[in-house]
Amino acid sequence: MELMLWEWLGTLVRWLHVIAAIAWIGSSFYFIHLDLSLRKRAGQAEGVMGEAWQVHGGGFYHMQKYGVAPARMPEELTWFKWEAYTTWLSGFALLVVVYYVGAATYLVDPAVAALSPMQAVGLSVGGIVLGWLAYNGLCRSPLGKSDLWLGLATYGFLVLAAWGFAQLFSGRGAYMQVGAMAGTMMAANVAMVIIPNQRKVVADLLNGRCPDPSLGKQAKQRSLHNNFLTLPVVFLMLGNHMPLAFGSPYAWVIVALVLPVGAAIRHFFNSCHAGKPTPWWTWGVAAAGMAGVIALSIAGTAHAAEPPKGMTAEGFAAVEEIVTTRCSMCHAAQPAWDGIVAPPKGVRLDSADAIARHLIQVRVQSALTHAMPPANVTEMTAEERAILRAATENLRPGW
Template sequence: MDFTILLHWAEFAARWLHVITAIAWIGSSFYFIALDLGLNRNIQGPADGEEWQVHGGGFYHIQKYMIAPAAMPEHLTWFKWESYATWLSGVALLILLYWVGAEMYLIDWNVMELAPWQAMAISGLSLVVGWVAYDLLCKSKLGDNPTALMVLLFAIIVALAWAYAQVFSGRAALLHLGALTATIMTANVAMIIIPNQKIVVADLKAGRSPDPKYGKIAKLRSTHNNYLTLPVIFLMLSNHYPLAFASDLNWLIASLVFLMGVTIRHFFNTMHARKGMVWWTWGATVAIFGVIIWLSILPLMRADAVEEARLSPYQERFIAHASFDAVADLVAGNCAMCHASEVYMPGLAAAPGGVMLDSAARIATQAQAIYLQAGVSHAMPPGNFAYLTAKDRALIRRWYREARGGAI
C-alpha cells in the first residue's frame, strides 16, 4: 500500500477523532453555560444557585458555589480532556492535511509564492503568536472592561482574516483563522481556567479562603470561549463550501461569521437566563448571512481580466509528465462539466468542494485528489454522468505515481 493511501486514511482517522472530541467538548460547554445562566439564585445558604433537572427518567439536583464549598468534595470531576483532545486531534489533522499536503492545500502561488517549509512555519508561528497576543491583551487593563476588549478583539480578528488571505490559499486562510480561534479557546482552558481552579482547590485543602479574583479571571475567558465556539465550527466546515473560501472577499466573510456567533449565542444565553426570547437576534443573524451570500457572489459580477495562473514546482512536476495530456483529456471529458469556474451541471452553484479541473494548472494541483477519487477508487466521476474504464483509471494511477517519483 502506498504512502498516499495510508495518508488519506490517517486524515480520516484524525478527522473522525476530531469530530468526536469536539462534540464532547462543545456539548459539555454548552450544557454548563445553559446550567449556569438558568440557576435559581433566590435560595438561602452558601451556594450561589441551584437547579433541578430531569433527564433520562431521573431527577438531578445541582448546586453551584461561586468560589468553592466549605470543604473539598471527595469526588471532583474536571472538564478539561475534551478540550485538550479536540485541539490535539485538530493539530494532527492540520499537519496531515495542510502541512504534509502544503503544496496542494496550503500554498497558492497566485496569492504568495512560498516554499512548503515557509508556509508551515507561518502556519505554526501564527497560532503561537496569536495566543500570546490575545493573552497579553486579556491580562492588560482592558481585562477590566470586557466590552471594550471584545470590540478590540473583533478588530484584530478582521485584520488576521485579511492577513491570512494574503498568504495562504482561500481554503487554508479560513481554516487557519478557525485553528487560531480554537487554539485560543483551548489555551484558555489549559493555561487560565484549569490552573485557576487548581489554585482554589489547593487553598481549600490548605484551609485557606480562596481569592475570588481567580474565578473572575476564569469567567472572562469562559465567556470568550462561549462566543467563539460557533464561528470556529463555521470556519472548520467552510473548507467544504467554495462560495465561502474561494471568494476574493473570503476574509470579510470570515469576519462576519464572528458577528453571527455573537447574535446566535446572545439569543440562547438570554433564553437560558430566563430573560425572554430576543427574537431580533435571529433577524440580525439572517441579515448578516444575507450579506455573506452577497459577498460570495460579488466578485462574479465584476468583469475582471483573466490572468494566467502561475505554476508552482509541484504543478510543473505533473504537467511535465509524458502522460499528462492523456490524463487531461480524461479529466476534461469526464470531470470538467462540474469541476470548473463555470459549472454547467444543473443544481450546482459552484464546483463541488471547490475543486476545479478546467486548466492544466488546476489538474496538476488536484493530482492527489484525482488519483484517490478516480484512480484508486471509483468515487469519481458519478456513474450517472460519466464513465471511466479500468484502463483509464490505470493511466491515472501510473501518471500520479511516476510523476511523484515512483511508489510513495
Template sequence: MPKFKIGKSEENSEETSEIKVTSQNYIYTGILLAVIGILVNTYIVVQGTPLESHMMEWLNIVIRLMHITFGIAWIGASFYFVFLENALNRTEDVREELAGNLWAVHGGGFYYLEKYKIAPKTIPKHLHWFKYEAYFTWLSGFCLLFVVYYFNASALVIDKNVLDISATQAISIGIGSFVVSWIIYDFMCKSRLIKNQLVFSVIGFLILIGFAWFYCQVFSSRAAYIHFGAMIGSLMVANVFFVIIPAQKAMVHAAKMGLPLDPTLGKNALARSLHNNYFTLPVLFVMVSNHFPSTFGYEYPWLILVIISLGAAGVKHYLNLKEKKQLNVWILPVSILILLAATFISAPSTNPYECKKEVSIVEVQEIIQKRCVQCHSSSPTDEVYKVAPNGVMYDTPEDIVKKKDLIMQRVVITKTMPQNNKTNITDEERNILRCWIEQGASLK
C-alpha cells in the same frame, strides 16, 4: 470561609485516589498518542508505494473522527456549563453557602444541581475535571492540520498567486501566528481592558479581523480559513491549560487546606470560559466552510470569514442572554441579517457570458483532460493526489455530464478548482464549460 480538617487516613486515601485517576488519564493520553504515532509511522514507511494514498486516507479518517468526537464533548461541556451558570436560580430558597441551584429533567430522570459560592464543607473524594476534552480536541486538531495541510503544504497551503514562499516558511508562519495571537489575547485579558466588556470585545474583534486578513495575504484561501479556526482553537485550549485549570487546582487546594480563597481566580477562570463559549460557533463555521467554496472562494475571503464569525458570535450572545432571561429583541435579527449579508456579498457575478456557438462534449472533454484529470481520474498522475479527491472522476463523457453541477459551482462560478489553479485553466476555458452546461450539457 468554613475551615475543616482532613484525617490522615482520609488524606492518604484521597491522594491515592487522585494518583489513580491521574494515572488513568495519562494512560488514555498515551493510547491516543500511540494510535496517532502508529498511523503516522506506517504512513512514513509506505511513502512512495501503492499503499501511500490508502494509508493517508485512513490517517485522515481516524484523526478526523477523533477530532470531531473530542470536539463534541468539549463544545457540549462549554454549552452546558455556560447554560448552567446563566440559568441558576439565585433567589428562591437558596441556602446561604450556595450561589444558586437548578432543577432539570432529562433522559427519564430528575436532576438537582447546586453551585457553591466558595466551596462545600467537605471536598468530595471523587471530583470530575473537565479538561481532557479540550486537550484531546486540540491535539487531534493539530495532528489533522499536519496530515491534511502541512504534509502537502506546497499544494494545499501555498498559493503562489498569493505569496510565493516555501513549505517550511508557511508552516513556521502558521504555528508562529498561534503563539503571537495567544500573547496578544492573554495581555488583553490581564490589562484594564477586561473591565470594559464593550471596548474589550471591539478591540478583540478588530484583532481577529487583522489575523483573518493576514492569513489571506499569506496562504491559499482554504488554508487561511483553517488557520483562522486553528488560531481560535489554540486560544481556547490555552485558556483551559494556562488559566482555567490552574485556577481550579488552586481553589481545590485552598478548600482542602482550609485556606482563604483568592476570588479573582474563579472570576478570571469564568471570564475565559465565557470567551471560549463565544468562540465555539465561529470555530464550527471554519470546520464546515472548507466543504463550501462559496465562502473561501469569494474575492475577499477574509471579509466573509469575519462577517460570519461576527454573526455566529451574535447568535451565541442572544442564546446566553436568553438563558439569563435577559432577552434583547434586536440581537438575534441583527445577527441573522449579518449572516445573510455574507450570502449576498459572496454571490457570484451575474454578468452573462455571451455564448457565440454550440459547445460540444468533445471541446469540454479536451479542457477536462488538460486541466482536471491529473487529480480527478481513476489513475491520477498528480504528485500529491494518488486517489481522486472525494471520488470525483472525469474519465468518460458520462462522468463529466453527471458532475456538471459540481463543475459549474467549483470551476465556473467560485473558480476554486483546479486547486490554486494548479493547471492554469483560463477564463476562456471556464466560459466554454459554462456555455456547455447552460446549453443543456449534451453528450453530442
C-alpha cells in the same frame, strides 16, 4: 500501501477531531446554560450562589453552584478538560497531516504569495502561537476589565488576522488558519487559565486557605469567550468545503460577518437560559449577516473571467477537454497525482458521463470561483475558466 495508510490516518484523525469537538462543545454549551439558569432560593447552603432543577432521561437532577468553592473538598471531583485537549491535539494533527504535509496543494497559492511550503508552514505555526500571545495579552490588559471592550478588541484582532492570512495563503488555507488560531485561543483558555485557576482554588481548600474569588471570575470570562467563538470556529473549520466562501475575493470580509452572526445566535440562547426577555432581534442580525455573506459570495463571482461571445452550453466537448486536462488526474478511479490514492470526495471526472453528472460542481469550484484546482496546481487558465462558466451558465440543481 503507504499512501493508503496515510489517507486512513487522515480519516481517523478527522473522525477523532469531530468526536472530541462534539464532546467539548456539548459540555461547554451545557455549563453555560447551567450557569445562566441558576436561581437563588431560600434555604440554600452557605456559599451556594444558585441552584437549578433539571430533568433528563427519566430522572431529576438538583444542581448547585458555589460562589467560590465549598467549605471543604469533596471526595470525588470531575474535571472537564480532556474534551478540549483532545479536540486541539487532534485538530493540530489534522492540520499537519492535511495542510502541512500537503502545503504545496492546500496552503500555498502562487497567485497570492510566492511562498515555499516550508515558509508557509512556518508562518502558520508562528501565526497560531502569536495569535494566542496577542489575545492573552489583550485579556490581561486594562481592556480585560470590560467584557464589551475586550470583546470588540478580540473581534478586531480576528478580522485583522483573517485579512492578513488572506494575503499569504490560499483561500482554503486562510480559512483553516484563522479557524486553527481561534481554536487554539479557546483550548489555551482551558489549559492556561481555566484549569490552572481551578487547581489554585483546590490547593487553597486543601491547605485551609480562602480561595481568591478573582480566579473564578477570570476563568468564567475565558469560558464565555469560548462560548461566543464556538459557532464561528465551526463555520471556519467547515469553510474549507465551501468554495463560495473561501474562494471569494471577499473571503476575509465574510469572516468578519460570520463572527458577529455566531455571537448573536449564542446571545439569543444565553439570554433565554438566563430567563431574560427573549432577544428576537438577534435573529435579525444573524439573517442580515448571512445575507451579506451570500451577497459577497455572489459579488465575488463577478471577478471570474467573462465568457467569450457566442459560447453556449453546446460547447461540452471543450468543457470535457478542459476538465480531462486539468482535473481528471486527481478525480479518477485511479488518480495519477502523487499523494492521492482515491478521487477527492469520491468525485470522478474521468469520463464524459461523469463530467456531465458533476457540471454544477465544476461550475462552482472552477468557473465561479478559483477553488479548484487547489492552488491552481494544474495551471487552469482564465480563458479555460471562462469557457467552463459559459457552458454551465444555465445549469440548475437537479440538472
